[in-house]
Amino acid sequence: MSTEMNQAVQGRLIGRNQIEDLVLVPLYALVAALFLGALVMIATGVDLSTIGQSFIALVRGSVGSLNALSETLTAAAPLVLAGLGLALGFRAGLFNIGAEGQVIMGGLAAVVAGVAMADMPAVIALPAAIIAGALAGAFYAGIAGWLRAATGAHEVISTIMLNLISYRLLDYLLRTPLIQKEGRADPISKSIPEAAELPRLLTFIDPNLRLHAGVFLMLAMVVVAYWLLFRSKMGFEFRASGENAIAARFAGINAGLTIVLAMAVAGALAGLAGANQVLGVLGRATPGFSAGIGFDAIAVALLGRSHPVGVLFAGVLFGALEAGGRQMQVDAGVSIDLIGIIQALIIVFIAAPLLVKAIFPWGFRRTRSKEEEV
Amino acid sequence: MKTLRSKLMLSIIAAAVALAASSAAMAFTACQVTDTGGIDDNSFNQTAWKGVLDAMEDFGVEGRFLESQAETDYEANINSLIDGDCDIIVTVGFLLGDATQKAATANPDQPFSIVDFAYDPQIDNVLGQVYATDQAAFLAGYLAAGMSKTKILGTFGGINIPPVTIFMDGFVKGADYWNAQKGDAVEVLGWSVADREGLFTNNFDNLDDGRAFAQNLYDEGADIVLPVAGPVGLGSATLADELGIDRLKIIGVDADLYFTDSERQHVYLTSITKRMDATVRAVIERTMQGSFEGGLLVGTLENGGVDLAPFHDMDALVPDELKAELAALRAGIIDGSISVSD
Numbered sequence: 057m058s059t060e061m062n063q064a065v066q067g068r069l070i071g072r073n074q075i076e077d078l079v080l081v082p083l084y085a086l087v088a089a090l091f092l093g094a095l096v097m098i099a100t101g102v103d104l105s106t107i108g109q110s111f112i113a114l115v116r117g118s119v120g121s122l123n124a125l126s127e128t129l130t131a132a133a134p135l136v137l138a139g140l141g142l143a144l145g146f147r148a149g150l151f152n153i154g155a156e157g158q159v160i161m162g163g164l165a166a167v168v169a170g171v172a173m174a175d176m177p178a179v180i181a182l183p184a185a186i187i188a189g190a191l192a193g194a195f196y197a198g199i200a201g202w203l204r205a206a207t208g209a210h211e212v213i214s215t216i217m218l219n220l221i222s223y224r225l226l227d228y229l230l231r232t233p234l235i236q237k238e239g240r241a242d243p244i245s246k247s248i249p250e251a252a253e254l255p256r257l258l259t260f261i262d263p264n265l266r267l268h269a270g271v272f273l274m275l276a277m278v279v280v281a282y283w284l285l286f287r288s289k290m291g292f293e294f295r296a297s298g299e300n301a302i303a304a305r306f307a308g309i310n311a312g313l314t315i316v317l318a319m320a321v322a323g324a325l326a327g328l329a330g331a332n333q334v335l336g337v338l339g340r341a342t343p344g345f346s347a348g349i350g351f352d353a354i355a356v357a358l359l360g361r362s363h364p365v366g367v368l369f370a371g372v373l374f375g376a377l378e379a380g381g382r383q384m385q386v387d388a389g390v391s392i393d394l395i396g397i398i399q400a401l402i403i404v405f406i407a408a409p410l411l412v413k414a415i416f417p418w419g420f421r422r423t424r425s426k427e428e429e430v
Numbered sequence: 431m432k433t434l435r436s437k438l439m440l441s442i443i444a445a446a447v448a449l450a451a452s453s454a455a456m457a458f459t460a461c462q463v464t465d466t467g468g469i470d471d472n473s474f475n476q477t478a479w480k481g482v483l484d485a486m487e488d489f490g491v492e493g494r495f496l497e498s499q500a501e502t503d504y505e506a507n508i509n510s511l512i513d514g515d516c517d518i519i520v521t522v523g524f525l526l527g528d529a530t531q532k533a534a535t536a537n538p539d540q541p542f543s544i545v546d547f548a549y550d551p552q553i554d555n556v557l558g559q560v561y562a563t564d565q566a567a568f569l570a571g572y573l574a575a576g577m578s579k580t581k582i583l584g585t586f587g588g589i590n591i592p593p594v595t596i597f598m599d600g601f602v603k604g605a606d607y608w609n610a611q612k613g614d615a616v617e618v619l620g621w622s623v624a625d626r627e628g629l630f631t632n633n634f635d636n637l638d639d640g641r642a643f644a645q646n647l648y649d650e651g652a653d654i655v656l657p658v659a660g661p662v663g664l665g666s667a668t669l670a671d672e673l674g675i676d677r678l679k680i681i682g683v684d685a686d687l688y689f690t691d692s693e694r695q696h697v698y699l700t701s702i703t704k705r706m707d708a709t710v711r712a713v714i715e716r717t718m719q720g721s722f723e724g725g726l727l728v729g730t731l732e733n734g735g736v737d738l739a740p741f742h743d744m745d746a747l748v749p750d751e752l753k754a755e756l757a758a759l760r761a762g763i764i765d766g767s768i769s770v771s772d
Contacts, residue, residue: 264536347503
């Protein structure tokens, strides 16, 4: 095995190519997307000063103040958590569309566990609620993994269907007496007791700062995912199955077990994202509390090139766009839908690195053309 | 070519930045956070936003809004307005009740007003805007019972929360009142006043649901349907448009949908208007005059906060006798001789 190959297998190939791939392409994609976003605004009749104002607001709302940073990280945490799970799945060759459903199940389980532990001290209640979220997500994703391993049902289809089931299950469970808030007829869960809340970190400065301890959970999981993927036997098996399932089987890797485990780990991380939301941000579960995190996380995982560190940065970028987009609405009256367009454009450009290289030739190593090679 | 392009881009950015920096104004600013469904929903959020627009026109205030795309946005949206120099923050909808309470408690000097929520005990810096919608819905129920040929009416809601079910309560009781007066047996599908259960789409934004729910009610024989779900009802209107108004008529809610949904205006028998625009405007006016106070503002038939819209194109279809009965009923509700709550 050549050293390069060896490094590639260990995922440590941080060469010139990867810098181009992980830094330059996303950076240029962001610039191109913002520029096209400005064109979209012009096309919809927004004047130039408002466009300038809105981009200033985008920066101001994402990194321009303590509150902006707090909002960026608050929005990033669930995206990174769920994105890590999806990245693990992608590495194992599993295209898991079910993070949304796993977020829902994880959040719901965290509510149930949190409410049940109302009388416990925080050292017990909080970890129990978080672990309940991870387990529920793992179990729910494990269903799709098991279906794939046992029957060959494709995980794209089964996870989409499990998403649909989870929406209705949420509507139903939120109205059962165990979960529903007392005195309400609409689907809304009981409030998370204080002991099980992820504590807010900066309320001593300003009670409106929402940054909570979930940010540590996010960072810890980045490390765990990195270790799992590149330093553990299980991670090696995931990656080997993802690269070439047949070769992996002949190498003695249990394909079915690997699929179920990979899905379960992915689901556990998505479940943590759900727990993070209900325990740290919302304080309860309501219909639609998942708010599309599981779908945005797919983009985050792809943007982060399915690498835990890449996912972290991509998640923070998406968090910044969300927080900044809100400020765009406040300061410039530009619709929040525009942020969705910019996010989508970034993904389009990331997915087409050749296009980015053609528009922004600066900083890329010159590749020899085929004629020269011959 | 490349340098030209980059210079052009730079100059555009520079120009935009310069322009942006020079356009800051100091005025009374009214800010609004919408519920999911969007500011342009032809119904709930749009009516409340119209109140700000009216105030902008009448008093020269500045208005800003933030759309909530999901329930997770409520708190973040309110928080980002707290930094934004708003003189009053109006939150639109019952579902924002908890988030508004939290923000109001954390920022006791910031005036808030919330549509469709009454706090008990009251919060000093929150003015709740609530509506006796059942009064107008009672009239609509009586009217629909009198107009139905199949003797079956239908209704469905967005989410099973009080500001939605109060429409359905009034509607059912109005139809019951017709039955009691006329010895008739008009049935209302979709809501049981006693069980507090009925048909709900569980969202306020899916137009397809509006169509499907109306189709189900139509299949069960209903010829007049009251959707209480904001823009979801537009899907029901599309179905009525396709079936024709002989077979299915729609009763609008919140705004007079004859005007806001002008493409399908002919399908609306009437609308139960909830004049959030009037109350929002009044709250802004009060705050401008410095007379803001926490508490409650209640819209009723008497003060015009709720009402039954004109029949417009269907005016000729409504018998004069029924119109006269409605007028008497309305007077009875206002003077208290007819109770809509039992």
